[in-house]
Amino acid sequence: MSFTVIFFRAFLQLASELHLWVILRPGPFIGSDLDLGGLPSWLLRDPEMKLRSTYPGFLAAVNTYFDKLIPKMLPFQFKKGGPIIAVQVENRYGSYAEDGNYMMYIKEALVDRGITEALLTADEHNGLKHGGVKGALMTFNLQKIKADEISYLEMIQPSSPVLVTELWTGRGDGWGGLHHTFPVEDLVAVVRELLRRGLSINLYMFSGGTNFGFMGGASDTPTYKSLVTSYDYDAPLSEGGDYTPKFHLFRDLLSNFNNEILPDMPPLHRKEEYEAVFLYQHLSLWDALPFTHEPFRSQLPVNMENLPVNNGNGQGYGYTLYETTISTGGSLKSEGHVKDRALVFVNRTFIGSFYDRNVELAVPDEKIAHVGIVGDILLNHTPLRDFTIYSLDMSPAFIDGLYQAQWKTVQNTPSFPSFFQGRLFVNGYPSDTFMKLPNWSKGVVFVNGQNIGRYWDTGPQQALYLPGPVLNSGINQVTVFEEAEADLKIQFEDSPDLGMTVDI
Template identity: 35%
Template sequence: MNHFAIEGRKFLFNGNEIQLISGAIHYFRVVPEYWRDRLLKLKACGFNTVETYLAWNVHEPKQGQFCFTGAADIVRFIEIAAELELHVIVRPSPYICAEWEFGGLPSWLLAEDGMRLRCNYQPYLDLVDAYYDTLMPLLVPLLITNGGPIIAMQVENEYGSYGNDRNYLDYLRQGMIRRGIDVLLFTSDGPEDHMLQGGSLPGTLATANFGSRPEESFGKLSEYEPNNPLVCMEYWNGWFDHWGEEHHVRGYDDVADVLDRILKSGASVNFYMFQGGTNFGFYNGANFFDKYEPTVTSYDYNALLSESGEVTPKYFAIRDVISKYADVPADLLPEPLPKTGYGVVRMTEQARLFDVLHTLSNPVESVYPETMEKLGQDYGFILYTTRVSGPRPRSKVVVQEVRDRALVYVDQAYQGVIERNSHSLSLQIGDDDIAIEVPSGGTTLSLLVENLGRVNYGWKMHDPKGITEGVRLERQFLYDWTIHPLPLDDLSGLVYQPIAAANANEGPTFYRGTFEAAELADTFLNMEGWTKGVVFINGFNLGRYWEIGPQKTLYVPAPLLRVGDNEIVVFELHGMQEASVTMQANPDLG
């Protein structure tokens, strides 16, 4: 039986001092067929440990319905790590941040009026308990105390950046212990006084998250952990991207230098990220500091491995540093996975959203607009439609509050976009506002609202989607709505029509095309010329694209393809230059 323990400032593994050199890989951002490849590359770089978050919304997508199979098979991911003789750090906090949708919290939490998140609020704790009652028994056999590879588990994540409810932290800690978790427990926070005070817990190892100035950061951590090992639980060696900004890059010389200083000090480290992976589907999160900023589909993170798992110059620079402090296995690095371009794929069929609503959604009649969560919807889009009497003079369409982007239609004719960041609730009609004049016979007003990702960090996390209060024409609220939830989780019932050149840009429309694959390889879908939407490959939701960048291509792992016919469906919100996409061998991150 292996043993992992603390002795003063040291970690001991089977009685011998060990410096943890860990890298983060999120199983839920990598297709399962590639888990072994990514873990093998981590070991080949000299890492002795892998760390992963557990995403609650992946494992309990609907309340009481649990999933631990396929891409959610966390047990198998940990077992593969064990087969490669890697230690495992698990961070199963109800909240994980991770730039993941709602910080890993399930959207259905917001269906309850008055829900309080991440505090000692019993209705919230009851739901955490129900999740942990299912999750923890799966992890207990994998603990090092039971012969498994898990050496440590996290109690909560960066809690000091959010709150200071020590009773809540202790409730989580005791709940883990009560369910058989008897390995090292820890917290992780930024190296600032208020964060460490709010997020740490007596009897639990405090660790720090930072990307630079390790001496300063460890100095602050030492004030709170004077007698235990120092750990950087998140060494930010890259960064993530929001839509509309430049792709973040951090040079490997700087990253290698900071790592060298961390390891030279004797501290342990966890790279965030070793590989970032992909926010497939609608799982990207968002930030809100001064404004709402959704994260792109790619979670490349400018990490040691690219989004598609390829080694980078940063990988080799880090391997060289690690080799100064630990043995690096020789001849372990696997061959690169094949990449190819399948060429141009033409969309030959289309299905206009307003024509196929009955196959995608069961309408709900409501006096007032309801949020997605109130209707049991997690992600995607939601369409609100009402009849407005006339005549009325030109009046401003006001949405209180739009979460996050609404396309406005009058009698199915496009009027414009209402954006969360720029929409004013005042009566004054600005240049970017939408105003309509209603004829005497009345008109039909429709708003197609996109959930661009729930806030994953900070004080704006309570972020229900759709229309949260109401819709006004000038100062009058409009009532009696027909609502179509559009999670887009099943497109199999769509009936398509051939595309005609005269109507290739019909607003929100599904476009379908096929291509042949003689051999399977990773590829990248270039969406140049398209405006904004979502792409599905063989029914799998690859994620969003948007012409504002920085991301220009969507990563398509080979396991999503099949030999022979393959289907691409593009849900385009606005229109494109040409109804075709290009499948190429290399990415374009902007």
């Protein structure tokens, strides 16, 4: 928390120096594009937990969070000479709206801690009627203009400004889908019309970003898909900080609208196409287990959040391996208790993967391991018992600890899942680059111990953004955890590859 607050304060200080205004959105729910909406996974250790509600356990966590964060934000309010001109109460609660008292509690919690700037809420069209709270300006999010949304806000807030808190410049991408783009002509037309009507707007996103590590969330529109590592979002500034045609046209529009000449654009940093890295060092998952947390033994399967690791806070991210002994083959059923993609092994041999479908096992008297369990798994209608559970959180400490392991040179076809290791040499000052893993299957990439993110051959994303500041001049350690198939080579390119596109 202390590191995050220091970083946040530095961001606010920089905004002030650049004469930028800030709308502070402290949550506690940030958005579905982040894992669990940005809420900490240890909340789920309480079996009665009701997120985003006045449930006492949730409010206790919210109060602790606000007690740490809000006092650090107070000096940056506009009335005290800072850049914060407004504070948003929660985020898009109208589409959730499970507790009629919750929004008022969050609003009062902010005010009681010294927030004095304008308060606002933000919702989509279907959440406007249930997401507001007395004393806060209702605003809305959109991508294409719907006249009834504007009319509704003008009707219920006749003396208030109309603000589009999120004008979506694109959309997040889900694994197994396509890369979404919002045509630049359509975006400019929407912005021009909103400005003509006298509305205020914020672009979401103005600058693309990256879901480093395991921070990516999910979208359920139109169907459930977990989000890819890139959060480029087809924004005016790309994930790598490059100008796009959308940026140039939007800049021209604002220049003409305000009848002023804008300052020159800052020069861009060059991206680098580094030499390919060959990953000849290999460490099987099974050989990496001694470097995990102490294994936990339980009669019943235990979900990752309730594992006795991380000082009693459970496991928040990564993988979990469950191991037990069976005495017969047969039909393995998840009964809806696998809430993630599960890999099944018998005697360390891959049998299959599943969400809710069955997997036939035909090898008796061996061991089975599987991933992502929140309840009983049935073998021939009998629940499996007596588990040894390994927490594979893929933390920096765990990845660093693997350097002490007995890595082997890859011989013929390596076993999977496995870790692979190689070195990238950077000559001179490091530059941004994009990592491509053709003929790899699914896994996670670490560079100098930092989790760069997930990759998956199901697409659409084909290259991972690697910022220059992660790299060192000279030798850089590259580690890949791969679930099923490896080409042993990583390519580096000077441009992104977000996959096949579809217009929104």
